[in-house]
Amino acid sequence: MFSVTSLGFLPFMALFVCLWYRVPQPSRWKLVLAANAVFCLSIDIGAFFAVALATAVVWQAAQYAQPEQPSRRGWLALGLAAALLPLLVLKYSGMLVPGLRDLYKPFGLAYYSLQLAGYLLDVWHGRTAPTPSFTRRHSSPGDTSSAPGRDE
Numbered sequence: 001m002f003s004v005t006s007l008g009f010l011p012f013m014a015l016f017v018c019l020w021y022r023v024p025q026p027s028r029w030k031l032v033l034a035a036n037a038v039f040c041l042s043i044d045i046g047a048f049f050a051v052a053l054a055t056a057v058v059w060q061a062a063q064y065a066q067p068e069q070p071s072r073r074g075w076l077a078l079g080l081a082a083a084l085l086p087l088l089v090l091k092y093s094g095m096l097v098p099g100l101r102d103l104y105k106p107f108g109l110a111y112y113s114l115q116l117a118g119y120l121l122d123v124w125h126g127r128t129a130p131t132p133s134f135t136r137r138h139s140s141p142g143d144t145s146s147a148p149g150r151d152e
Contacts, residue, residue: 003043012039050086051112057082058116062123062130076124083116 003009016035023031040048061079065072087109122128 047086047090047109051109054082054086054113054116058120059131062120065120065124066130067124067126072124076120079120080117083113083120087113 012035016031019031020028037048040051058079061075061082064075065079069075090109119128123130
């Protein structure tokens with residue numbers, strides 16, 4: 001396990017920066033995704049899979065939470081629960097289990113959870129289209145969404 005304050009993080013970050021400039025621009029998102037996965041797995045494998053599951057559920061919910069979908073309220077509720085429940089459980093279970101919250105501080109779980117919720121709400125309000133594929137990155141002209149799998 002290494003955190004951003006450990007000495008092990010320095011070679012990890014140096015390798016990432018070197019690779020960043022070697023990888024072509026269209027494929028850099030894959031490098032960021034891989035580096036994020038390695039970092040998260042080094043902290044806790046269970047939390048990594050919780051974040052991966054939340055991402056998959058939010059992606060699926062976004063497919064059905066669009067304005068023209070008839071059952072979109074239920075999908076919105078499911079997606080928001082998937083995005084925010086890990087954050088709420090880990091943040092407030094620290095009151096019941098001392099030390100549990102300290103395990104997830106370096107994870108950036110709050111930021112990631114709120115990004116997922118924001119993406120889903122943008123789809124709900126029709127501000128952005130849902131990412132059509134969970135495994136491929138797509139973009140549209142003028143898209144400013146910061147959702148996972150979207151171009152800047």
